[in-house]
Amino acid sequence: MQTTIDKWCRWLLIILEAYLTDYQNEWKGRVIASHGKLVTCLINDVEVNCEVAGSFFNQEVIDLPTVGDWVFCDRDSDKNGRAIVHRIEERTSEFSRKVAGGRLDKQVIAANIDTIFILMSLNHDLNFSRLLRYVTISKSSGANVEVVLTKSDLMPEAIWVVEDIKSQSGIEHVHVISVLTNDGMEELKSRIKPEQTIVFVGSSGVGKSTLTNTLLGEEVMSIGGLRNDDRGRHTTTHRQMLKTESGAWLIDTPGMREISFIDQTDGLSEAFSDITELIDKCRFNDCSHKNEPGCAINHALDSGELSEWRFAEYSKYLKEMAFFESKMRRKLNKDKKNKK
Ligand SMILES: Nc1nc2c(ncn2[C@@H]2O[C@H](COP(=O)(O)OP(=O)(O)OP(=O)(O)O)[C@@H](O)[C@H]2O)c(=O)[nH]1
Ligand SMILES: [Zn+2]
Known part of the structure; x- marks a missing residue:
């Protein structure tokens, strides 16, 4: 019994120590430049060279601090070596x-x-x-x-x-x-x-x-x-x-040659709100907008209310997003299996 309590106490101490070392002095700063795992943060109006903590690379989906992020660092100066960024504040956008x-x-x-x-x-x-x-x-x-x-x-x-x-x-x-x-x-x-x-x-x-x-x-x-x-x-x-x-x-930002989607269907619905509103009016919930009766999209295309070009762009983007999502899901499942 005593040994079990000892073991638990030791674990508790390790966790407490890690917590105190990591977060006892957190300095909040904003990332003003990023070069992968090295970032420059503005902490109390001083530019501090920082390095991203190793824990960022253990996440299922790696999300490193980027320009504009509010982050928490272990110190407010790089005089004795780079500060370490431990975490990112939740982004507003x-x-x-x-x-x-x-x-x-x-x-x-x-x-x-x-x-x-x-x-x-x-x-x-x-x-x-x-x-x-x-x-x-x-x-x-x-x-x-x-x-x-x-x-x-x-x-x-x-x-x-x-x-x-x-x-x-x-x-x-x-x-x-x-x-x-x-x-x-x-x-x-x-x-x-x-x-x-x-x-x-x-x-x-x-x-x-x-x-x-x-x-x-x-x-x-x-x-x-x-x-x-x-x-x-x-x-x-x-x-x-x-x-x-x-x-x-x-x-x-650097000019982008390629601008490919991730799962951004929320943006798609906003950018093409006229199309999503029409889709809501289709008679069948799973309308493919091909030959179904009561298809509001086809009706709008026929009447000229909706341009063929805009609908083609919308359909293309939707397909790209679905492709990304299914590939991502497969990748995550595979990663999970490999970890077991
Ligand atoms: N005629 C004209 N040329 C401009 C104007 N603004 C920028 N340019 C020219 O366009 C070219 C590209 O400008 P940049 O500002 O380097 O373009 P950028 O988008 O920052 O390019 P990247 O850094 O490669 O992403 C340069 O030759 C500029 O002189 C303008 O108002 N009129
Ligand atoms: Zn339809």
């Missing part, structure tokens, strides 16, 4: 996508964002399909979403695009700007409030770094070459958060 390439993992690009600005440049590469992808992913983030059409000096007659984008994407705020001519800049700035966290997302070369530098009032980000076809050279190499002249926090 996150912009995520599937990592590029064949791997299945989710990549959180930015966290705790108030507004996501999707940048797209007004040149011959203007792509509605890509924009809808960004809108869908952004809508599932929990943040407010706005669109910024850049380089208006290249397409002065942009006004018709704005109306099209508003109706196709359902986004209320669509800005048209040019950093070269200052067109639309004041209106955009008025949408960025002090202390808010914002992020610019979009393909490489759309002008994220140029706009960032303008809002910061100094050349912090290096700008891509003098190309205007959006086939940029990926000049932004890592993600970082910077304070603008007006006091807002701005997260600059």
